[in-house]
Amino acid sequence: MAGKKKLDKASSKATLKRILTYIQRYRLSVAASILLATLTVVLTLYVPVLIGRAVDLILEPGRVDYAGLLEILKKIGIIVLVTAIAQWLMNHINNVITYKVVKDIRTRAFNHLEVLPLSYLDRHPAGDLVSRIIADIDQFSEGLLMGFTQLFTGVMTIIGTLLFMLSINFWITLVVVVITPVSFLVASFIASKTFAMFQKQSQARGELTSLIDENLGNLKVVQAFSQQKEAQAKFEEINGRLAGYSLRATFFSSITNPATRFVNGLVYAGVGTAGAYGVIRGFLSVGQLTSFLNYANQYTKPFNEISGVVTELQNALASAARVFELIDQPPIVKEDDDAVKLNAVQGKVGLEHVHFSYVPEVKLIEDFSLKVKPGQRVALVGPTGCGKTTVINLLMRFYDVNRGGIFVDGNDIRKVTRQSLRESYGMVLQETWLKSGTIQENIAYGRPDASLEEVIAAAKEAHAHSFIKRMPQGYASVISEDGGNLSQGQKQLLCIARVMLCLPPMLILDEATSSIDTRTEIRIQKAFSKMMEGRTSFIVAHRLSTIREADVILVMKDGHIIEQGTHQGLLEKGGFYAELYNSQFAISG
Numbered sequence: 001m002a003g004k005k006k007l008d009k010a011s012s013k014a015t016l017k018r019i020l021t022y023i024q025r026y027r028l029s030v031a032a033s034i035l036l037a038t039l040t041v042v043l044t045l046y047v048p049v050l051i052g053r054a055v056d057l058i059l060e061p062g063r064v065d066y067a068g069l070l071e072i073l074k075k076i077g078i079i080v081l082v083t084a085i086a087q088w089l090m091n092h093i094n095n096v097i098t099y100k101v102v103k104d105i106r107t108r109a110f111n112h113l114e115v116l117p118l119s120y121l122d123r124h125p126a127g128d129l130v131s132r133i134i135a136d137i138d139q140f141s142e143g144l145l146m147g148f149t150q151l152f153t154g155v156m157t158i159i160g161t162l163l164f165m166l167s168i169n170f171w172i173t174l175v176v177v178v179i180t181p182v183s184f185l186v187a188s189f190i191a192s193k194t195f196a197m198f199q200k201q202s203q204a205r206g207e208l209t210s211l212i213d214e215n216l217g218n219l220k221v222v223q224a225f226s227q228q229k230e231a232q233a234k235f236e237e238i239n240g241r242l243a244g245y246s247l248r249a250t251f252f253s254s255i256t257n258p259a260t261r262f263v264n265g266l267v268y269a270g271v272g273t274a275g276a277y278g279v280i281r282g283f284l285s286v287g288q289l290t291s292f293l294n295y296a297n298q299y300t301k302p303f304n305e306i307s308g309v310v311t312e313l314q315n316a317l318a319s320a321a322r323v324f325e326l327i328d329q330p331p332i333v334k335e336d337d338d339a340v341k342l343n344a345v346q347g348k349v350g351l352e353h354v355h356f357s358y359v360p361e362v363k364l365i366e367d368f369s370l371k372v373k374p375g376q377r378v379a380l381v382g383p384t385g386c387g388k389t390t391v392i393n394l395l396m397r398f399y400d401v402n403r404g405g406i407f408v409d410g411n412d413i414r415k416v417t418r419q420s421l422r423e424s425y426g427m428v429l430q431e432t433w434l435k436s437g438t439i440q441e442n443i444a445y446g447r448p449d450a451s452l453e454e455v456i457a458a459a460k461e462a463h464a465h466s467f468i469k470r471m472p473q474g475y476a477s478v479i480s481e482d483g484g485n486l487s488q489g490q491k492q493l494l495c496i497a498r499v500m501l502c503l504p505p506m507l508i509l510d511e512a513t514s515s516i517d518t519r520t521e522i523r524i525q526k527a528f529s530k531m532m533e534g535r536t537s538f539i540v541a542h543r544l545s546t547i548r549e550a551d552v553i554l555v556m557k558d559g560h561i562i563e564q565g566t567h568q569g570l571l572e573k574g575g576f577y578a579e580l581y582n583s584q585f586a587i588s589g
Contacts, residue, residue: 015324019144029096032093033097036086037090040153042160045298052294105320112329115331116332125213125214127209127212128209131205132323133323136206136320143312143314146312155306158302165292169283171278172274172284172292178270182263198249200245204241211231212235267296335417340415342420345506347409349407349408350407351369351405354394354405377532378553379539379547389540391538392510397413426506443459444498445498447502452475463523504535507538508540511541553577562575
């Protein structure tokens with residue numbers, strides 16, 4: 001337990017240092033904020049001195065110095081006006097600093113997300129990552145803003161009040177200083193308890209966001225399999241944990257107000273008692289006692305605020321720690337400075353003794369070798385989980401091989417720029433992806449400079465033109481995120497049109513027609529055949545009827561090629577491929 005506390009404390013300090021490095025970029029604004037805070041505090045604390053003097057001018061009934069009182073009231077009026085302007089400026093500068101820092105951190109987090117390896121994204125739910133970049137940074141901004149607006153002024157008010165009190169009377173000030181450590185003990189106790197709870201709260205919030213995101217995105221599947229109760233039970237379990245952590249965090253933070261009020265009462269009582277004794281003994285005037293009692297309130301108020309700020313800062317630090325954890329994740333392996341840029345790709349692809357597994361202890365692809373000639377059509381078939389899609393991931397360098405090498409036109413793809421490698425492939429996957437925007441923008445995603453005529457030509461080739469023309473604004477029709485207002489087949493046709501517009505030298509078709517009706521599929525296959533002419537193509541298919549024209553069919557099982565040949569040759573061989581094919585096209589006699 002002690003080790004965990006030390007770890008939390010160390011984590012909190014490290015996070016705070018990271019935040020300060022971001023704030024340092026705006027040091028001129030911070031300096032201006034501190035100057036304005038100092039001015040605000042000094043002027044605010046000077047007012048009780050003037051009030052004390054005014055009290056001393058009221059000697060007794062019939063003996064009041066009205067001229068002196070009027071002069072003091074004028075001064076107080078000017079001071080209040082200047083203080084209000086300085087405080088407004090300070091709050092504005094603090095807002096600017098806070099939201100610029102938040103913008104910098106959020107931009108850094110999103111940019112880093114773009115360069116994270118797929119292995120990290122595969123291991124972390126999308127909802128959790130969204131929660132870090134949106135909810136956690138929002139939570140952090142609230143704590144940071146409160147820190148700027150109240151922490152500086154609070155600390156300065158405490159220091160300034162002590163100095164003003166010392167200028168009036170040393171001994172009564174000593175009474176205040178003796179009681180002060182109680183407030184620090186209270187703040188320290190609250191800080192130690194709240195950070196761990198707020199950290200758990202942030203983690204649970206991320207889990208909940210992830211679950212909601214997952215269920216909203218797949219609500220039809222949840223309902224189709226009648227899993228509403230199970231989803232609700234899981235939601236209630238995470239929500240219950242979140243409520244528990246939130247309750248405990250709130251409980252510790254709620255101790256702040258009564259505890260600091262108790263300390264405030266001690267300070268006020270101490271000043272009142274000592275001050276009354278001073279007035280009786282004659283070394284303190286009634287006006288000075290009035291100033292002291294005002295300072296007692298001024299002095300204790302910041303402790304109340306600072307304790308609240310400490311609580312919010314703990315919450316902010318816990319949220320910031322989750323964001324920095326994302327930013328600290330190692331990015332994809334950096335390209336060599338002398339990385340080759342692929343130009344005029346012929347399409348010669350070679351895999352030499354490739355070994356790869358997602359998890360070291362679970363073997364997947366072992367000693368995989370393959371030579372593909374330019375323009376050759378290679379089909380990958382086999383049972384689910386045999387490694388077909390993994391081969392595609394390796395060809396695109398979404399993952400790097402553990403051993404061996406993959407070569408394009410004789411170049412090891414680890415020595416080639418990722419951009420030029422991926423621009424050399426056109427990819428249509430079973431899982432479609434469309435962005436929020438017009439249909440034209442989605443088809444032209446790989447070639448933003450393409451003209452409308454070129455986009456229409458690609459759509460016609462993909463047999464998507466007819467359904468696009470039936471939409472309200474045709475190619476200018478806006479589709480929602482991930483094409484939510486289109487059918488799965490229509491989304492796949494748009495993805496096919498996107499590749500047909502780019503026409504790269506190599507193609508990857510991974511179950512590219514899985515969501516398309518048979519009639520349209522026959523047309524698409526003809527379009528694909530035309531598109532694949534002279535282009536090296538890798539086709540992953542479960543429907544074996546779609547790969548009859550392939551130059552070579554690789555039959556995979558457990559990460560190994562167990563058979564290879566043409567469609568007819570493999571059927572005549574009567575092996576595993578023949579079994580797969582016959583199971584799909586069994587003829588009952």
